[in-house]
Structures are given as structure tokens and as C-alpha cells.
Amino acid sequence: MIFIMGLTPIIINTAGGIRSIPPIYIKSARMMGATRFLIFFRVMLPAATLAIVTGLRIGLANSWRVLIAAEMIVGAGVGLGYAIIQSRWSLDFEAAFVCVVIICVIGLVVEKLGFEVVEKRIMAQMGLGQD
Amino acid sequence: MVLECRNVSKVYVNRKLGHGVVALNDINLTIAKNEFVCIIGPSGCGKSSLLHMIAGFERPTRGSIRLHNEEISGPSPERGVVFQESSLLPWKSVRENIEFGLAIQGCPRSERQDIAGRYLNIVGLQGFDHARPHELSGGMKQKVAIARTLALDPAILLMDEPFGALDEQTRKRLDFELLELWQQRQKTILFVTHSIEEAILLADRIILLTVRPGRIQLDLELSLPRPRNLFSKEVVEIRQQLLAELMLCCPPGQPV
Structure with missing residues (x-):
């Protein structure tokens, strides 16, 4: 479940990213004598990097949510989702909210320090997003 | 002789219209080594199609294109292309x-x-x-x-309106620099443009294509010395001649 929720946006975004590559890049690579293999790895994949990273971002967010929910339902015995359920049983509301805050903070840190930095760097390199 | 197009025709199938659109009809063209050839013509005359076929991105519907007597089967670095867009x-x-x-x-x-x-x-x-x-x-x-x-x-340099998206001044400067480069390095160049002036400044030979179906209307040798002055008497005459021919090939009232 976690796997599917995470993988779908990655696949969709990668495919979309590759489809939106300007055909001129592929044409000029063919003119330079590139094989299909080289065009895929040296032109199409790098050109779609930004879309792939966006896919990873959504994929990770989805997986994170499903992971917490799964812990609650399955009752794994460990994990933040399980901890929330457990504090509900023991009427320990403070602990439940602390867990919720921890979940938010982890998500936020991954977003801000991980993906945003990577995305910004790619965009700067490609000359996107600056006027 | 570097490049030879023999009886080249290109028909695009248009599903909506239900029949083919003839983009190029029976083009015969040979380009000698180190020649600078310009193709001019109105938009839709198939000049880019011709260049794409020589580059190997498309196949002619009929006829053959040969480079050094070898049939062209696909894109290759020996036919280098400079595209219009970056x-x-x-x-x-x-x-x-x-x-x-x-x-x-x-x-x-x-x-x-x-x-x-x-x-x-x-x-x-x-x-x-x-x-x-x-x-x-x-x-x-x-x-x-x-x-x-x-x-x-490359054995031949194919340029598809390379300076078409640039401003007038930059374009003139690049035309001049290209000319210098060509004179120094001896290259065979096929240059597509829609500017009569650009063609006159650059070419040894100007080929004028008619509009749909594209045919060679005029194959003009230019033996004027370079650098050429656009306002000299000979050049003005050629400009007028080309303009008149251009008018002939697409009379008013025809859809473009």
C-alpha cells in the first residue's frame, strides 16, 4: 500500500516530464548521432529531472501519510501512528498531540531541507524560475 | 558534388482533409563542394521540409537524396543542422x-x-x-x-533560419560572421531563410521555391564579390528581380 501510494505519483510525473521535453533536444541529439539508449539516459532523463523530483516529493508525502495510518489500523506495536492510538486508549491526550506535532515536524523538515533545496538547485542550473 | 536531390517530392497526409497535401514536388538540386546555397520562399513552401529530409529526420515520399553518392537513411553528424530555436x-x-x-x-x-x-x-x-x-x-x-x-x-552544414528569431542588428552581424567563417574554413552550406536580403548577402546561389506545391521557381547564381553592399546597383537589381519572382509565385487572393 505504501509502495503503491508512493510509486504512482513518481511514475506519472516522470512520464509527464519526459513527454513535455522539447522535441528539438531529441532532434539535435539524433543529428549528433546519438542512439536511442544515449538519448534516453543523456537527454531525456536529465531534461525530466525536475518532474522526477516533484514526483518523489508527492510520493514521499503520500507514503508518509499511509505509513502513519497503517500503524494506527494494523497496530504494529511501534511507530508514531501506533503511539497516537495508544495514548487515545490511555486518555493521554498530551502525548497524542505531541505525536501529531512530531509527525508534522518530520514532514516539514524533509520538505524544506530536502526537496526544496534540491528543486531550487535544479531550477537555478536550468535557468528556470528567475526573471 | 556533395549533395544531390533527384525528383524529390513530399506529400503529407492530412486526415481531416482526407487527401494528401503536396509540400514539395519534383525537386532537382545539386550542391557542389564549398558552395553556399540559400533557399528562400514564402512560409509553407516546403523549404524546411526539404532541409529536414536532407538532415534525415523525414523521408521523401518520392525521389532520392544522396550525399557523396550515398542514399540518406537517417540523421547523421555528417549533415550538421543548426535549428531556428535554441x-x-x-x-x-x-x-x-x-x-x-x-x-x-x-x-x-x-x-x-x-x-x-x-x-x-x-x-x-x-x-x-x-x-x-x-x-x-x-x-x-x-x-x-x-x-x-x-x-x-559535417560534410554539409544545414541551417534552418538560424537567425530568424533574432533582432535585425544581431542578425546582420551574425550573417557577416558566418560569411567570414565560411570563407576561412571552406564549408558547404545550405541555408534556409525567408529574407531576400540575407540570401543576397550570403549566397553563391539562391534557390526560390514556390508555394504549395513547392517547386524550384528560380535557381540564381550570384557572382558578385563579397562583402556585398545591399544598395549597390547590381544588388538592387537582383533584389527587384527576386521580389518580382516572389510576387509571381504567390499571387494575391491565394490562401497562404
């Missing part, structure tokens, strides 16, 4: 873009660097090695594209 890879630096084609050919790193450096010098962009395409002006990008294609050492 085709540089945005995540690579200027130098990496020029080296890219050589790397594909399996050229060793040190040789690649030598060649890239040399062509950067030739187009006058030394010092811009590590710039990214988005940091360059439109004219500079086209110069990099020219350097990249020249680095492949």
Missing part, C-alpha cells in the same frame, strides 16, 4: 554542450576539450566556457549552436 541543453554549460556531440561520437576527453576550445574561439565566445545557455543572449546561443555543429565536422 536547441542547447539547458543543464549543460556552453563547453559541455559543444563537447556533447563529440562525446556521443566516442571522442576521447582530451581531444574533445581541444576541439571545443578551438570552436569557442572561432565563434568568438572564449571565456564563456562555463556559462549556461540561459545566461547568454539569443545571438550568443546561436553561435554556440553553430560551434557545436561545426565541431562535428
Whole structure:
């Protein structure tokens, strides 16, 4: 479940990213004598990097949510989702909210320090997003 | 003779109309070594189609195109293309873009660097090695594209309105620089443009295509010395002649 929720946006975004590559890049690579293999790895994949990273971002967010929910339902015995359920049983509301805050903070840190930095760097390199 | 087109026709099938649209009809054209040939014609006359077929991106519907007596079967670095829009890879630096084609050919790193450096010098962009395409002006990008294609050492250079998207001044300057480059390095060039003036400034031979179906209406040799003055008597005469021919090929009232 976690796997599917995470993988779908990655696949969709990668495919979309590759489809939106300007055909001129592929044409000029063919003119330079590139094989299909080289065009895929040296032109199409790098050109779609930004879309792939966006896919990873959504994929990770989805997986994170499903992971917490799964812990609650399955009752794994460990994990933040399980901890929330457990504090509900023991009427320990403070602990439940602390867990919720921890979940938010982890998500936020991954977003801000991980993906945003990577995305910004790619965009700067490609000359996107600056006027 | 470098390039030979024999009875080349191109028909595009249009599903909506239910019949084919003849873009080019029976083109016969030979280009000699080191010749600078310009193709001019109104938009939709098939001049880009012809160039794409020579480049190998498309196949002619009928007829044959031969380079050094060998039938063209697909794109190849011996027919280098400079496109109208910027085709540089945005995540690579200027130098990496020029080296890219050589790397594909399996050229060793040190040789690649030598060649890239040399062509950067030739187009006058030394010092811009590590710039990214988005940091360059439109004219500079086209110069990099020219350097990249020249680095492949093609037998013929195919240029598809390479300066069409640039402003008038930059375009004139690049025309002049291209001419110098051609005179120094002896290249065979096929240059597509819709500007009569550009063609007169550059070409040994001007080929005028008619509109749908594209046929060769005029094949004009220019033996004027270079650099040419656009306002000299001979040039003005040729300009008038070409303009009159252009009017003939697409009379008013016809859809364009």
C-alpha cells in the first residue's frame, strides 16, 4: 500500500516530464548521432529531472501519510501512528498531540531541507524560475 | 558534388482533409563542394521540409537524396543542422554542450576539450566556457549552436533560419560572421531563410521555391564579390528581380 501510494505519483510525473521535453533536444541529439539508449539516459532523463523530483516529493508525502495510518489500523506495536492510538486508549491526550506535532515536524523538515533545496538547485542550473 | 536531390517530392497526409497535401514536388538540386546555397520562399513552401529530409529526420515520399553518392537513411553528424530555436541543453554549460556531440561520437576527453576550445574561439565566445545557455543572449546561443555543429565536422552544414528569431542588428552581424567563417574554413552550406536580403548577402546561389506545391521557381547564381553592399546597383537589381519572382509565385487572393 505504501509502495503503491508512493510509486504512482513518481511514475506519472516522470512520464509527464519526459513527454513535455522539447522535441528539438531529441532532434539535435539524433543529428549528433546519438542512439536511442544515449538519448534516453543523456537527454531525456536529465531534461525530466525536475518532474522526477516533484514526483518523489508527492510520493514521499503520500507514503508518509499511509505509513502513519497503517500503524494506527494494523497496530504494529511501534511507530508514531501506533503511539497516537495508544495514548487515545490511555486518555493521554498530551502525548497524542505531541505525536501529531512530531509527525508534522518530520514532514516539514524533509520538505524544506530536502526537496526544496534540491528543486531550487535544479531550477537555478536550468535557468528556470528567475526573471 | 556533395549533395544531390533527384525528383524529390513530399506529400503529407492530412486526415481531416482526407487527401494528401503536396509540400514539395519534383525537386532537382545539386550542391557542389564549398558552395553556399540559400533557399528562400514564402512560409509553407516546403523549404524546411526539404532541409529536414536532407538532415534525415523525414523521408521523401518520392525521389532520392544522396550525399557523396550515398542514399540518406537517417540523421547523421555528417549533415550538421543548426535549428531556428535554441536547441542547447539547458543543464549543460556552453563547453559541455559543444563537447556533447563529440562525446556521443566516442571522442576521447582530451581531444574533445581541444576541439571545443578551438570552436569557442572561432565563434568568438572564449571565456564563456562555463556559462549556461540561459545566461547568454539569443545571438550568443546561436553561435554556440553553430560551434557545436561545426565541431562535428559535417560534410554539409544545414541551417534552418538560424537567425530568424533574432533582432535585425544581431542578425546582420551574425550573417557577416558566418560569411567570414565560411570563407576561412571552406564549408558547404545550405541555408534556409525567408529574407531576400540575407540570401543576397550570403549566397553563391539562391534557390526560390514556390508555394504549395513547392517547386524550384528560380535557381540564381550570384557572382558578385563579397562583402556585398545591399544598395549597390547590381544588388538592387537582383533584389527587384527576386521580389518580382516572389510576387509571381504567390499571387494575391491565394490562401497562404
